[in-house]
Amino acid sequence: PYYMSPEQVAARRLPPDRRTDVFALGATLYEALTLALPFPGDTREQVVGRILLEDPPDPRRLRSQIPRDLAVICQKALAKNPARRYADMAAFAADLRRWLERQPVLARPPGPFLRVASWMRRRPAPTAALTVGALALVVISILFADARTARAHADQSATEARVQAATAQSIEKFLLGLFEASTPDGRRGESLTLADVLARGAEQARREPADDPATRAALMMAIGQAYFGLGTYTEAEPLLSDAVSLRLQSLGSEDQRTLAAMNKLAHLYNAQARFDDAERWYLLAQAGHVNLYGAESPEEQENRGNLGYLYWRTKRYDDAEPLLLASLEGTIALHGENSGHTVAMMGNLGSLFMKQGKLAAAERLLEDAVTARRATVGEMSAAFLSPFAGLAEVRVRLKRPEAEATLREHLLLTRQFAGADHPDTAMSLHSLGIFLAEHGGEEEAVGCLQEALQIRRAHVKPDHPALQATLSSLVK
Numbered sequence: 001p002y003y004m005s006p007e008q009v010a011a012r013r014l015p016p017d018r019r020t021d022v023f024a025l026g027a028t029l030y031e032a033l034t035l036a037l038p039f040p041g042d043t044r045e046q047v048v049g050r051i052l053l054e055d056p057p058d059p060r061r062l063r064s065q066i067p068r069d070l071a072v073i074c075q076k077a078l079a080k081n082p083a084r085r086y087a088d089m090a091a092f093a094a095d096l097r098r099w100l101e102r103q104p105v106l107a108r109p110p111g112p113f114l115r116v117a118s119w120m121r122r123r124p125a126p127t128a129a130l131t132v133g134a135l136a137l138v139v140i141s142i143l144f145a146d147a148r149t150a151r152a153h154a155d156q157s158a159t160e161a162r163v164q165a166a167t168a169q170s171i172e173k174f175l176l177g178l179f180e181a182s183t184p185d186g187r188r189g190e191s192l193t194l195a196d197v198l199a200r201g202a203e204q205a206r207r208e209p210a211d212d213p214a215t216r217a218a219l220m221m222a223i224g225q226a227y228f229g230l231g232t233y234t235e236a237e238p239l240l241s242d243a244v245s246l247r248l249q250s251l252g253s254e255d256q257r258t259l260a261a262m263n264k265l266a267h268l269y270n271a272q273a274r275f276d277d278a279e280r281w282y283l284l285a286q287a288g289h290v291n292l293y294g295a296e297s298p299e300e301q302e303n304r305g306n307l308g309y310l311y312w313r314t315k316r317y318d319d320a321e322p323l324l325l326a327s328l329e330g331t332i333a334l335h336g337e338n339s340g341h342t343v344a345m346m347g348n349l350g351s352l353f354m355k356q357g358k359l360a361a362a363e364r365l366l367e368d369a370v371t372a373r374r375a376t377v378g379e380m381s382a383a384f385l386s387p388f389a390g391l392a393e394v395r396v397r398l399k400r401p402e403a404e405a406t407l408r409e410h411l412l413l414t415r416q417f418a419g420a421d422h423p424d425t426a427m428s429l430h431s432l433g434i435f436l437a438e439h440g441g442e443e444e445a446v447g448c449l450q451e452a453l454q455i456r457r458a459h460v461k462p463d464h465p466a467l468q469a470t471l472s473s474l475v476k
Contacts, residue, residue: 001047002037003027006080009048019082022092026077026085033070034062038078055080069105076107198226202239217246221261228264231423231459233272240265244281259288263306271423273464275314282307301330305345312352321356324349340383343372347387354394363398366391380417382424385410389428396435404439407432423466426455430470437473449474 001009005023008016030038038056041047056078059071073095079085086092098105205219224239244265247258266281286303293299305327311320328345335341350365369387377383392410395403411428418424433448449470456467 001044001051002039004048004051005082006052007082009051017082018088019085022077022085022089023079023082025089025092026074029074030056030059030078033059033066033074036062052080067099069099069107072107072109073099073105075109195232198223198235202235205239213246213250217243217250217257217261220246221264224268225264228268228271231418231421233268233459236268237272240268253284254288254292256292259285259292259303262288263303266306266310270310270313272460273466275310278310279307282310298330298333301326302334302341303327304330305348308352309348312348312355315355317352317356320352324352338372340373340376343369343376344383344386346372347390350387350394351390354390354397359394359398362394363391366394379413382417385414385417385424388413389431392431396431404435407435421455421458423455423459426452426459426470427466429455430466430473433470434473437476446474 003024005016005020008020027038030036039047039050039054041050055075059066059074060068073092076095077085077092086095095105095107201219201223205216205223220239221243224236224243227233227236227239240261244258244261247255247261251258262281262285266278266285269275269278269281286300286307289297289300289303304323308320308323308327311317311323324345328342328349331339331341331345346365347369350362350369353359353362353365366387370384370391373381373384373387379385388406388410392403392406395406400406407428411425411432414422414425414428429448429452433445433452436442436445436448453467453470453474456464456470460467
């Protein structure tokens with residue numbers, strides 16, 4: 001098993017492909033360079049454990065005379081995630097040929113995100129700490145995605161590049177410290193919940209030096225998004241609001257990082273049914289995209305989807321349709337026809353068509369989105385569950401025989417993924433309750449609606465439309 005890939009030893013559902021062979025050849029290259037196995041062990045269990053959880057030492061730590069670029073090529077071939085390896089042997093060979101010809105190679109050394117991911121694999125922590133780790137990986141990926149986007153769309157001076165690097169290092173140090181505090185050593189016997197760790201993180205973020213607004217804003221935005229993802233909107237709002245203010249002050253209104261923060265704050269207001277506030281921030285972000293990238297640019301077109309989503313939620317369907325269609329066009333131009341972004345836009349358009357009564361077109365789009373998401377990210381993801389909810393609703397409207405089964409499956413998966421008291425679970429309970437009430441299952445319907453009402457009362461204000469809808473359904 002010394003040359004097997006993580007997907008092979010884990011027996012995952014996805015079959016091995018060309019990148020599996022890339023991993024095996026990478027292990028062979030590693031041994032040729034260092035005269036050591038990348039994943040040593042006396043038993044199969046030891047080897048498999050290292051393949052799944054540990055990264056091999058940098059080849060230069062074992063043989064200091066190995067050229068840096070050659071070591072980086074080897075590390076890329078041995079990436080745990082197949083998507084981070086060379087796509088096939090031709091790409092692997094091409095980079096090796098570049099090195100032989102003294103040309104720049106395409107491989108890059110592991111960045112801060114991968115170092116944090118590796119740290120977490122080596123230190124599996126129990127209960128709350130494990131949850132924090134998984135959540136923080138999402139958070140840190142958002143932070144570095146923002147940094148990559150900013151670098152991709154702006155000509156940055158050497159000073160700005162140094163600031164970006166320093167910010168990334170500060171974020172990495174902050175998160176590693178937060179993880180350490182969540183392990184048994186850091187807790188020292190103290191009982192620690194996820195809410196406790198997030199609260200500590202928020203407090204630490206506010207104590208960041210005032211002369212480093214970039215790091216403070218990035219941390220506040222990250223933790224605010226974590227709260228938002230958990231459905232705890234009250235805690236998310238001040239953090240996201242402060243992140244927007246800091247980025248406006250330090251970066252201005254026409255920086256991609258500021259625009260991203262504006263959109264996130266608008267998403268939160270949208271979820272809280274504060275539609276006027278959401279529209280204001282979406283429009284400000286849209287104006288920034290026009291000024292930064294130009295009208296009708298793919299970036300500006302893609303951003304129109306946020307406004308389209310708001311108009312869809314507020315039943316302004318005629319206003320929403322051209323925005324969502326333009327957003328799909330921009331998304332395809334930026335990310336390609338088969339990307340996750342494009343699939344997400346297909347799901348949004350499908351949901352809009354359903355509200356407009358274009359049920360057959362909606363069903364086709366949503367089925368395509370669900371199939372693509374199931375194949376790429378699996379069922380335990382918001383990216384899958386969102387279009388799946390739309391598909392359940394359109395099947396109800398079309399009176400498909402599988403409608404009830406789809407609603408029940410969505411509720412089961414949402415409970416497993418988001419938790420029993422998440423707003424998304426309340427939405428799924430509400431939908432199933434309405435269906436059962438209309439099809440002779442009154443007793444179970446009341447139970448579903450009461451549970452949905454209890455969750456919604458814990459997360460939103462009494463005048464929130466979703467809460468009012470559940471109350472109204474119970475009265476009926």
